[in-house]
Amino acid sequence: MLTLFYAPGACSLAPHIVLEWIGQPYEAKRVQYGSPELVAVNPSGAVPALRDESGWVLTQAGAILHYLARRFPQAGLDAGNTPEEQAELDRWSSFMTGDLHPSFYPIFMPERYTADRSEAAKEAVRQAGMELVRKRLALLDAQLAEHPFILGERRTVIDAYAFPMIRWAIMKLPEKLGRYPHVQALHDRVTEDAAVRKVLADEGLDRAA
Secondary structure, eight states: OEEEEEOTTSTTHHHHHHHHHHTSOEEEEEOOTTOHHHHHHOTTOOSOEEEOTTSOEEESHHHHHHHHHHHOGGGOOSOOSSHHHHHHHHHHHHHIIIIIHHHTHHHHOGGGGOSOOSHHHHHHHHHHHHHHHHHHHHHHHHHTTTOSBTTBSSOOHHHHHHHHHHHHHHHHSTTTTTTOHHHHHHHHHHHTSHHHHHHHHHTTOTTOO
């Protein structure tokens, strides 16, 4: 049985959702960042980490999502079979990993981005991070303008990947998703899914964004 190591509301929420969508038995273990239990599995002390039945461990959210989509093709969560369709999945996975996710770092950890310890300096960093998030969400909103899901007419692991970050935007942007109606629609569509509601409840997030 697969074991997912997660922290509530983190990007590990994405593989947690995908495991539920797949419908095969798995174990979800809640851990603290940097805890001995987590470091024993992933030396970086970060989530997510996925351990398979043999003890092999995979880290990094994007890699885990690709692995799950390809290990369980019957779930229909991968892209299509053409090189172009697979490239689109890779492109949007890279967007989540390299563009949208890092845009939140200055908001969550502003002290990492300034040598000035004053609250004013940290607030300036937060505001800069919010502007980055807005730019990334605008790109995502444009992608969703003509389709219900990021890659088209059906859900894939990329929609799960976006979901925790969309939740962060709702929590951190003063205007929430008011400027991004198509992103809001994706959030609502995913949230309405029974499997997603179960995962949110399991992580204690069912009363959050």
